Amino acid sequence: MNGRDHAAGLSSRLTSTAAVLLPPLAVLAGLIAAWELYVELSGISRVTLPAPSRVLDAGFTSRDLLFDNAVVTLKEALVGTAVSITLGIVLALVIDAFEPARRALYPLLVGSQTIPVVVIAPLLVLWFGFELTPKIVVVTLYTFFPITVSLVAGLAATDREALLLMRTLGANRAQTLRLLQIPQALPYLFTGLRIAVTYAVVGAVFAEWSGARRGLGIYIILMKNSFRTDLVFAAIFLVAALSLALFALVVVIEKAVVRWR
Amino acid sequence: MFQKDLLFPWRNVLDNAALGLEVAGVCGRDEARRRAAALLPRFGLEGFETHHPAELSGGMRQRVALLRTLLLGRPLLLLDEPFASLDALTRRELQTWLRDTWRTAIGTGEHGTRNKQLDANLPDSPIARLAETPRRSEGALLVTHDVREAVLLSDRVYVMSPRPGRIVAEVPVERGPDGVTDALRLARAEEAVLNALRLQDVPV
Numbered sequence: 001m002n003g004r005d006h007a008a009g010l011s012s013r014l015t016s017t018a019a020v021l022l023p024p025l026a027v028l029a030g031l032i033a034a035w036e037l038y039v040e041l042s043g044i045s046r047v048t049l050p051a052p053s054r055v056l057d058a059g060f061t062s063r064d065l066l067f068d069n070a071v072v073t074l075k076e077a078l079v080g081t082a083v084s085i086t087l088g089i090v091l092a093l094v095i096d097a098f099e100p101a102r103r104a105l106y107p108l109l110v111g112s113q114t115i116p117v118v119v120i121a122p123l124l125v126l127w128f129g130f131e132l133t134p135k136i137v138v139v140t141l142y143t144f145f146p147i148t149v150s151l152v153a154g155l156a157a158t159d160r161e162a163l164l165l166m167r168t169l170g171a172n173r174a175q176t177l178r179l180l181q182i183p184q185a186l187p188y189l190f191t192g193l194r195i196a197v198t199y200a201v202v203g204a205v206f207a208e209w210s211g212a213r214r215g216l217g218i219y220i221i222l223m224k225n226s227f228r229t230d231l232v233f234a235a236i237f238l239v240a241a242l243s244l245a246l247f248a249l250v251v252v253i254e255k256a257v258v259r260w261r
Numbered sequence: 262m263f264q265k266d267l268l269f270p271w272r273n274v275l276d277n278a279a280l281g282l283e284v285a286g287v288c289g290r291d292e293a294r295r296r297a298a299a300l301l302p303r304f305g306l307e308g309f310e311t312h313h314p315a316e317l318s319g320g321m322r323q324r325v326a327l328l329r330t331l332l333l334g335r336p337l338l339l340l341d342e343p344f345a346s347l348d349a350l351t352r353r354e355l356q357t358w359l360r361d362t363w364r365t366a367i368g369t370g371e372h373g374t375r376n377k378q379l380d381a382n383l384p385d386s387p388i389a390r391l392a393e394t395p396r397r398s399e400g401a402l403l404v405t406h407d408v409r410e411a412v413l414l415s416d417r418v419y420v421m422s423p424r425p426g427r428i429v430a431e432v433p434v435e436r437g438p439d440g441v442t443d444a445l446r447l448a449r450a451e452e453a454v455l456n457a458l459r460l461q462d463v464p465v
Contacts, residue, residue, distance in 0.1 A: 165267045169284045169333070179284065183271045260270040260313050 050230035059234030065219070066231075070238055072215040073208065076132065077200035077246065080139025084196060087140065088147030089189075095148075096155040096181075097173075106152075113145050117203070121210035130211050138207035143196035147189065154188025155181050187261060190254040197246040201239055262338070264345045266326040268314040274301070275310045277325050281333040297332060303362060304328050320351040327359070338401040344410065356413055363401075363414075408458075412450040420457040430457035 032052045038044075039051035046054060059066060091109070095102045117138055124134035158181050166176045208217025216235050223231040268277045275294050278301075282293035301307050304324045314322055323343060330338060344352045405411050411418045412434050420430040434450045 159267070161263060161265055162267050162269070165263065166284070169281045171284045175284055179280070180269065183269065186271075258271075260315060 047227045047229050050233060052233075055230045055233040055237070058228070058230035059237070062231055062234070066216075066234060066238055069214055069216045069219040069235070070242060072212075073201060073204045073217065073239070074242055076135040076204040076207065076215065077139055077197075077242070079132070080136045080203065081143050081193075081197060081200045081246075083136055083140045084144035084147055085193070087144045088151055088192070091144075091148045092151035092155060092185075093177075095152050102152075109145060109148060112141065115141065117141055117206060121207055124207070125211035130213055134210070135204055135207040135212070135215075139200050139203040142199040142203035142206075146195040146199075147192040150188045150192030150195075151185055154185030157188070158184050187254075187258050190250065190258060193250050194247060194254075197250050198243050200246060201243045205239055262326055262330045262340045262343050264342045266314070266319075266322040266346075268322055268325055270314050273311045273313050274306055274317070274325055277314065278328045278332060281329050285333065293332075297328065300328055300332070305358070318351070319347050320355050323347060323355060324358075336400075340401060340403040342405055343403075345406070352407075352410075356410055360414055408451055408454050412447050412454060418450065418454055420454055420461075422461045423463060429461060430454070432457065 036051050036053060039046075039049060050058070091105065095105055121134070121138055124137050128134040128137065162180055162184075163176065166180055171179065204215065205217035205220070208215035209221065212218040216239055220232050220235045223229075223235065269280070272280065275297050278297035279290070279293035282288060282296065283290055287293075288296070298310060301310065304327070306321060306324060306328070309317065309321065314325070317325070323346075327343065344355050347355065403411070403414055412432075415434055416436075418432040418434065419428045420432065421427060422429045430453075432450055432453045435446045
């Protein structure tokens with residue numbers, strides 16, 4: 001590829017990125033403008049509903065505090081997701097390898113998703129204290145399911161004739177898994193991971209809700225109790241931004257790893 | 262070798278061709294790649310080492326699949342309709358290519374010279390071993406529905422009946438003194454195969 005082609009490719013990529021980002025950003029800008037206008041015209045109390053400009057202003061003033069708390073929440077989300085990935089890979093491999101394991105474990109996996117996390121989160125605090133552990137448990141409960149389920153589907157989706165080819169070549173089980181099934185299932189793993197990371201930050205906030213020393217969840221409670229609705233909103237926007245950033249990170253890694261698609 | 266090429270989309274041409282050797286563990290991954298790379302020109306794949314299957318034509322993909330099979334060096338090649346999924350023109354091209362490659366590869370081709378490069382890279386292969394013998398087609402069993410393909414590529418054609426599949430006729434394909442089958446001999450063999458099929462009430 002020569003320089004000009006490269007430049008053309010880059011500019012067309014920028015154009016397509018803009019085409020993806022512009023419509024949602026335009027809608028968002030419209031909503032924020034409507035919100036600002038409503039607060040301005042209705043004269044609503046700023047404790048009940050602060051204008052977006054005020055949220056931005058308050059958020060900027062408290063940026064150090066917001067940042068410190070966001071780092072804590074982000075760490076919980078990342079560690080929880082890492083645990084989920086490990087757990088999900090192990091569970092998926094076991095489920096794929098042994099049919100009895102599939103029958104025994106799959107219903108339990110689905111069952112785990114019916115646990116009302118809001119209710120057991122306080123219990124987790126009771127058992128594991130105010131530190132990192134209960135947060136990781138909550139985030140893992142939220143995120144391991146999509147990872148496990150999509151990876152199981154990916155391993156099971158292996159082309160039957162490709163499996164036959166590996167047998168013809170004399171491959172043993174480990175080789176079939178390493179050379180065929182796992183690379184083949186990678187796009188599925190990333191699909192699950194994309195869903196998982198959007199839950200991760202919210203899960204961490206939820207866990208902090210039930211008891212924490214620091215983090216955006218406990219920060220939101222504290223601000224609400226001191227009638228700083230503007231900072232509650234600022235923290236909420238930060239949670240959304242963190243989730244989007246994690247999602248984007250997964251997409252970037254996926255593009256780098258799954259290059260053949 | 263199967264109807265579908267079954268190349269792995271995440272492996273490039275070289276790694277796909279080397280897959281069999283890698284699985285068999287007869288040599289390291291680098292050595293497997295080196296052996297595959299040495300044969301790429303003969304398979305019309307030179308310069309495509311790092312291309313992925315999605316970037317190749319159907320004919321090229323099938324050639325990679327054949328190379329993957331050949332590199333294993335098994336005493337007998339089983340080809341199950343290897344060209345069935347290709348379009349008519351590409352199929353013709355690959356049939357001719359396979360015939361010529363096979364003939365020159367076993368060293369009794371037009372020039373009567375053995376392919377040194379091939380020998381060096383397929384030390385234990387049927388091709389290398391067959392090079393010692395004048396007979397060519399001991400090395401491969403081809404299953405096909407294409408009568409023309411059968412007579413073009415084979416020394417001997419066995420016609421099978423539809424359910425239950427039994428061998429009902431054996432048609433030898435004659436070769437000229439130069440080892441090449443001319444159009445007349447091909448036509449004769451083709452006619453014999455078609456007649457055998459008609460006797461089985463196969464509409465041809």
